[in-house]
Amino acid sequence: DQQVKQNSPSLSVQEGRISILNCDYTNSMFDYFLWYKKYPAEGPTFLISISSIKDKNEDGRFTVFLNKSAKHLSLHIVPSQPGDSAVYFCAAIGYNTDKLIFGTGTRLQVFP
Amino acid sequence: DAMVIQNPRYQVTQFGKPVTLSCSQTLNHNVMYWYQQKSSQAPKLLFHYYDKDFNNEADTPDNFQSRRPNTSFCFLDIRSPGLGDAAMYLCATSGGGNQPQHFGDGTRLSIL
Numbered sequence: 691d692q693q694v695k696q697n698s699p700s701l702s703v704q705e706g707r708i709s710i711l712n713c714d715y716t717n718s719m720f721d722y723f724l725w726y727k728k729y730p731a732e733g734p735t736f737l738i739s740i741s742s743i744k745d746k747n748e749d750g751r752f753t754v755f756l757n758k759s760a761k762h763l764s765l766h767i768v769p770s771q772p773g774d775s776a777v778y779f780c781a782a783i784g785y786n787t788d789k790l791i792f793g794t795g796t797r798l799q800v801f802p
Numbered sequence: 803d804a805m806v807i808q809n810p811r812y813q814v815t816q817f818g819k820p821v822t823l824s825c826s827q828t829l830n831h832n833v834m835y836w837y838q839q840k841s842s843q844a845p846k847l848l849f850h851y852y853d854k855d856f857n858n859e860a861d862t863p864d865n866f867q868s869r870r871p872n873t874s875f876c877f878l879d880i881r882s883p884g885l886g887d888a889a890m891y892l893c894a895t896s897g898g899g900n901q902p903q904h905f906g907d908g909t910r911l912s913i914l
Contacts, residue, residue: 733892736904788898790835
């Protein structure tokens with residue numbers, strides 16, 4: 691039972707354009723959401739997070755949007771750069787737990 | 803500076819031969835986690851420690867065990883590896899609660 695879903699296994703975007711990565715979840719008790727980026731042969735690296743009491747969080751080129759009623763969040767990268775090419779994982783934390791529930795990831799490729 | 807260090811990066815063992823993977827951290831975090839990740843799948847939490855308190859996931863196989871002798875180190879012991887245990891094993895740490903987890907670069911385990 692996949693509680694966090696990333697339905698697009700891959701995404702290809704031209705350099706300079708916006709990349710939008712999507713994530714859906716099923717558990718309304720999730721309290722906090724995070725995005726991680728993973729390069730080959732490296733561990734996931736924390737990118738940005740958002741609390742369930744907010745609907746937007748921005749950090750430089752990265753913005754995460756949360757729509758609680760739709761149980762949907764998205765990561766916007768603008769402008770996209772070739773160095774952004776990686777696998778992006780969406781993850782969620784339940785209320786009063788220390789455990790991350792990951793999605794299956796979306797492979798982003800940014801081409802020149 | 804590496805903050806979560808996993809050794810070795812690659813490990814090959816024989817079917818049924820016990821193997822130990824190690825993880826160390828310089829972040830002084832309370833919580834340490836072990837994840838298993840198979841190709842194109844989400845990282846799957848095996849267990850985690852909050853300080854010395856061990857928390858096993860219900861579906862973690864019995865031949866997976868862990869030790870945390872002190873704050874800095876955590877070990878994953880696989881008593882009798884089967885072919886299905888070939889995977890990337892990721893160690894992570896956090897300060898607990900909603901604080902992001904910091905991952906090591908993983909150990910890729912192969913079973914002959």
